[in-house]
Amino acid sequence: MAEECDTCGRSVTVDEAVRRATFGDLDNDRWQTLCCPDCGARLRTIFVGPDS
Numbered sequence: 001m002a003e004e005c006d007t008c009g010r011s012v013t014v015d016e017a018v019r020r021a022t023f024g025d026l027d028n029d030r031w032q033t034l035c036c037p038d039c040g041a042r043l044r045t046i047f048v049g050p051d052s
Contacts, residue, residue, distance in 0.1 A: 003034070007041035017043060 002011045017034035022045055030049025035042050 003043045005036040005039065005041055005043060008036060008039040010036055010038050012036055012043060014046075 002013045003017070004011050012034075014034065016037055018037050018040070019032045020035055021028045022031045022033050026045070027049070030047060031045055032048050033042055033045045
């Protein structure tokens with residue numbers, strides 16, 4: 001599954017995306033922000049932590 005960057009138009013897969021810490025009060029061990037590897041724009045914030 002690929003996400004299209006609104007800033008530069010690149011189609012980015014989860015494996016290609018740069019993972020960064022989240023903003024605000026989200027726990028960085030459970031959430032990560034995926035960013036475009038070309039321009040650095042935020043694509044999506046995803047849950048990566050354990051379900052329990």
